[in-house]
Structure formats: structure tokens, C-alpha cells
Amino acid sequence: MSGYVRALAQAARAAQAHVAAASGDMRQALLEAMAAQLLAGQDAILAANAQDMARAQAAGANKAALDRLRLDAARVQGMADALREVAAQTDPLGEITRRDSRPNGMVVERQRIPLGLVAMIFEARPNVTAEAAALCLKAGNAVLLRGGSEAAASNAAIADCLHMALREMGLPEAAVALVTDTAREHVLELLQLSDLVDLAIPRGGESLIRFVAEHARVPVIKHYKGVxxxxxxxxxxxxxxxxxxxxxxxxxxxxxxxxxxxxxxxxxxxxxxxxxxxxxxxxxxxxxxxxxxxxxxxxxxxxxxxxxxxxxxxxxxxxxxxxxxxxxxxxxxxxxxxxxxxxxxxxxxxxxxxxxxxxxxxxxxxxxxxxNDGGQLGLGAEIGISTTRLHAYGPMGVEALTIERFVVRGNGQVRHPELLRDPPADC
CATH class of the missing domain: 3.40.309.10 (Aldehyde Dehydrogenase; Chain A, domain 2)
Structure with missing residues (x-):
């Protein structure tokens, strides 16, 4: 392995701490800045997409693939609107989803925290670059994006806009890391990074998802096909x-x-x-x-x-x-x-x-x-649709990119108080 993806993942992992530490208001402002940058950079995005479309047509891509790849002014506006809708959602971090008092006086809470570093491996759809980044950042995560070669120019142009917004807000660009080299070996490298990547989400055709599931050493959310x-x-x-x-x-x-x-x-x-x-x-x-x-x-x-x-x-x-x-x-x-x-x-x-x-x-x-779409069901956007019965099932929005941990509040409770008693004197 080259170490290329590991270096990107390490930088993203370090950047994630800055995103998680940012206030909810700051993360909201970041997504709004990203939406504005997408609209400001529309001409560059559409020019890059035209290059991708020309290559795909020359390669004989079918009608469905071309439709997924194509961007126009309305679709760029749709990306910006999706980012703003995600931005406006309630901040999930720190939310207490459950609070119980135990007989011994302890208070047991369930609290939402970020997953960490999410890897997105996707084909064709350049809008995923923006929407996955927005959802991950809103939930306090960093994201490692590996798009398909067919959308390489579009993905890079969109990522440039997102990076401008991160710089504008004083947050590290590495929080949105794009794997620009689309060689298959880098997908394999990414899938082995169990010490850095907390969750991998493949989004594309059935062959891509099966490849990811078969080679991953990190947790994977799967969606093979939609029958x-x-x-x-x-x-x-x-x-x-x-x-x-x-x-x-x-x-x-x-x-x-x-x-x-x-x-x-x-x-x-x-x-x-x-x-x-x-x-x-x-x-x-x-x-x-x-x-x-x-x-x-x-x-x-x-x-x-x-x-x-x-x-x-x-x-x-x-x-x-x-x-x-x-x-x-x-x-x-x-x-x-x-x-x-x-x-x-x-x-x-x-x-x-x-x-x-x-x-x-x-x-x-x-x-x-x-x-059955995250935007239509009130999630603002979706990072994918899970048909894997793990912590998320169906369209995955911001909440699905967090996990719940336990926080226990006590006043000195111990489980074995008998150990604190004076031991018996020697005979």
C-alpha cells in the first residue's frame, strides 16, 4: 500500500476533533457558508461536470449513469438548498435521549456524540460530495470522500468550494478529505484503516457495494440495490x-x-x-x-x-x-x-x-x-439508504451519523461497599 489514503485519513481524523469542538452555531454557519460557496462556484462546477459528461458519453455510459452524473444550475441550487436545510436542523450533539434514576441515586443518561471519521465510497453522483460532507460536519464528524473516476472533475470542483468555506470559518480543510487518485488500490487501502475510519458507506452499484463489504475491515453500511x-x-x-x-x-x-x-x-x-x-x-x-x-x-x-x-x-x-x-x-x-x-x-x-x-x-x-429519500422525509439530505439492520435503517441523515453513549452522574456510589469496610483484625 502506498500510504496515500492513510495520510489523508490521519489528517481528517485530527481535523475531526476541531469540528466536534465547534459550537452548534458555528457548524450551522459553516454549512451555510458551504452553500454560498457552491452557488458562487457554480460556473467552475458546471464546467468540470461538462468534462466528466463528455468523457462518460465517449465511454458509452448508459442513460441512467449519465443522468446520475449530470449537473445543471437547478441541481447545483438543489445541493445548496440541501446544505441549508441540513444547517437549519437542530444540533444533535450533546442531546440527552434518555435519563433514568437508579435506586442507588445514580442518574444514567444516553447522550449523542459524533461517530468520528466517516468514509464515503461512491460512484457517479457528484452531489454526494457536498451532501455527505454537510451531513457529516453537522454531526461533528470528518469525512473521507472517494468518488468514482467518472465524476472526478466535478467532485474536485465541489470539494474546492467546501474547502473555501472551511477556511472562511477557520476550520481545517482536512475535515473534508477527497481522494483524488481514483485507483482501485486506494479503495483497498481505505477499507483496511480500522484504526482511523469509524464507518464506511458505499453508494453506487451492487458490484461496488459487494466489493466494499467483502474487503472491509471497518464497519460498513450496505445497500445493494433497490428492487x-x-x-x-x-x-x-x-x-x-x-x-x-x-x-x-x-x-x-x-x-x-x-x-x-x-x-x-x-x-x-x-x-x-x-x-x-x-x-x-x-x-x-x-x-x-x-x-x-x-x-x-x-x-x-x-x-x-x-x-x-x-x-x-x-x-x-x-x-x-x-x-x-x-x-x-x-x-x-x-x-x-x-x-x-x-x-x-x-x-x-x-x-x-x-x-x-x-x-x-x-x-x-x-x-x-x-x-424514500432523505430530503423528502425531512432529513434535509441523506448520506445513503441503509438496508443493513444496524444502528440505521432507511435514509440516513444527521442523527444516523451520531452514536449514543452512556453518561453516569453519581455522588460517590460504589458497587461493592463491603470492600471499604475495615478488614477484620488479625487474631
Whole structure:
């Protein structure tokens, strides 16, 4: 190993102490300064992104990858808005989440403190550079960012803006450390730094996340893929179901909270399926269906088991007719990636049964899968969506980047008072 990443991590670890020691007001002001610097540096960011886009197009990147990579003025504004929303959140550090008095008079508290140094390993999405930094800094952490080579110029331009804000606030630039050399060996080096890195969060395709999970000696929050289901119950409102289907599949198919599978109760299929299939076709969505779905349109391709396991990230959806709510739940249990599942129903009992039975990180009742997003759920932004059942599950915001420790307040209590008594005199 070269030691290149270790040196970055050591500097970031030292800088983290300064971030954690800063007041909540100072960290809020830092994020607001970062947002301002992003807007001031917009021209440089977009010029760098144009270079990345040109290289990606020349390399034959697909439509979904190009969409994740692309920045424009609206997306830069969105990054700045996300930073300001995170800045405005209540400071989590020092929060007492629980306080109990013990029979011996001790007071036992649970208190939020930073995780420490968080490593982000991500592909394509340059907005992650800004949003991950903001979330980590708000929670008193430092961040070590390793973006993909396809977004190298964009990430560097964004990091330059963040570093200007750190300098403006008198905090060390190393608190936001960017691995500019994107060679694979540096990812391996990073994943071995168990003495420096407190948590690694990979964000990208399934192959990247499996690589990180298999090679890491540091804790890892994982999210392999988003196989998100929409179940149209027998008691669904058909108009609502079509709207949720189109929003979930066609609005932005290359993201992890897009729908990949449609399940339809047999009783509502005659009223719903012909209209749904026509609406999907009109928006360029290719449907792969089981026999009951293809009975509505024999031109459709047959869906395979592999299709029901697939994260298409494209205008493709697998569809199946089910006999019951229980049949839909069983299908989801077989094929879920624990990301997002949706039920459309006007029956409160069916909704309650679905929510109780489904274990995924987000369950939507009559709402689009596209709302499983940190910004949409009130977190300001997200550092990722965890489908790993550790301390965080679902979109991870500021609170998920802290941990709770015990603080015990006493007035001299000891566990074994008998040891303090005078020992018996010798005979």
C-alpha cells in the first residue's frame, strides 16, 4: 500500500476533533457558508461536470449513469438548498435521549456524540460530495470522500468550494478529505484503516457495494440495490394506483427508489391493468408480465424469476397478478432488497397487515416509492439508504451519523461497599 489514503485519513481524523469542538452555531454557519460557496462556484462546477459528461458519453455510459452524473444550475441550487436545510436542523450533539434514576441515586443518561471519521465510497453522483460532507460536519464528524473516476472533475470542483468555506470559518480543510487518485488500490487501502475510519458507506452499484463489504475491515453500511414493489390491492383507487405507478417508474427510472415490480390483486386487475399498461406504454415503459398480465396484451414479453429479482434502473418493469394480499406479501419476501414497498388500498385493515408483514426500510401506504429519500422525509439530505439492520435503517441523515453513549452522574456510589469496610483484625 502506498500510504496515500492513510495520510489523508490521519489528517481528517485530527481535523475531526476541531469540528466536534465547534459550537452548534458555528457548524450551522459553516454549512451555510458551504452553500454560498457552491452557488458562487457554480460556473467552475458546471464546467468540470461538462468534462466528466463528455468523457462518460465517449465511454458509452448508459442513460441512467449519465443522468446520475449530470449537473445543471437547478441541481447545483438543489445541493445548496440541501446544505441549508441540513444547517437549519437542530444540533444533535450533546442531546440527552434518555435519563433514568437508579435506586442507588445514580442518574444514567444516553447522550449523542459524533461517530468520528466517516468514509464515503461512491460512484457517479457528484452531489454526494457536498451532501455527505454537510451531513457529516453537522454531526461533528470528518469525512473521507472517494468518488468514482467518472465524476472526478466535478467532485474536485465541489470539494474546492467546501474547502473555501472551511477556511472562511477557520476550520481545517482536512475535515473534508477527497481522494483524488481514483485507483482501485486506494479503495483497498481505505477499507483496511480500522484504526482511523469509524464507518464506511458505499453508494453506487451492487458490484461496488459487494466489493466494499467483502474487503472491509471497518464497519460498513450496505445497500445493494433497490428492487421496489408496488402492490395494487383489491380495494385500491384505480386513478391513484396509476398515478403512483407512473411516478414510481417513469419519473426517474435510474434511481434506487424507482419501482421495479408491479403486483396487482386479481379482483382489480380487469379494471386496472388495461389502463395501467396503456399508460406505461405511452411513457416508453417496457412491461414484462406473467400469463395473467400478458392476457391483457399478448405482445408483452414473459417475465422470468430473474426479472422479479432485477433492479432494471431503466424504463422496464416486471408485473404479476396475485390472488391475495398474502400472495403479494409472499412474493415481496422472496424478491425484496429491503428498500421500499408500496401498497395502494382504501382498506385500513389491508394497509395495516401490509405494514406489519413487510420488513423493508420504508413502507408506503398510498404514496410513491420516490418519497424514500432523505430530503423528502425531512432529513434535509441523506448520506445513503441503509438496508443493513444496524444502528440505521432507511435514509440516513444527521442523527444516523451520531452514536449514543452512556453518561453516569453519581455522588460517590460504589458497587461493592463491603470492600471499604475495615478488614477484620488479625487474631
Amino acid at each position: 421496489c414493489h408496488l402492490y395494487v390491492d383489491r380495494a385500491a383507487d384505480v386513478e391513484q394506483a396509476i398515478a403512483l405507478l407512473l411516478d414510481g417508474k417513469a419519473s426517474r427510472p435510474g434511481v434506487c427508489n424507482a419501482l421495479e415490480t408491479l403486483l396487482v390483486h386479481r379482483d382489480i386487475a380487469p379494471a386496472f391493468l388495461p389502463r395501467a399498461l396503456a399508460a406505461l406504454k405511452a411513457r416508453g415503459v417496457v412491461v414484462r408480465g406473467d400469463a395473467a398480465v400478458r392476457a391483457c396484451d399478448p405482445a408483452l414479453a414473459a417475465a422470468t424469476d430473474a426479472d422479479f429479482d432485477a433492479e432494471f434502473l431503466d424504463l422496464v418493469i416486471a408485473a404479476r397478478v396475485v390472488d391475495s394480499l398474502e400472495d403479494a406479501i409472499a412474493h415481496i419476501h422472496r424478491h425484496t432488497s429491503d428498500h421500499t414497498e408500496v401498497i395502494v388500498t382504501e382498506d385500513p385493515a389491508a394497509a395495516a397487515a401490509f405494514v406489519h408483514a413487510i420488513r423493508s426500510s420504508a413502507v408506503m401506504v398510498n404514496a410513491s416509492s420516490r418519497f
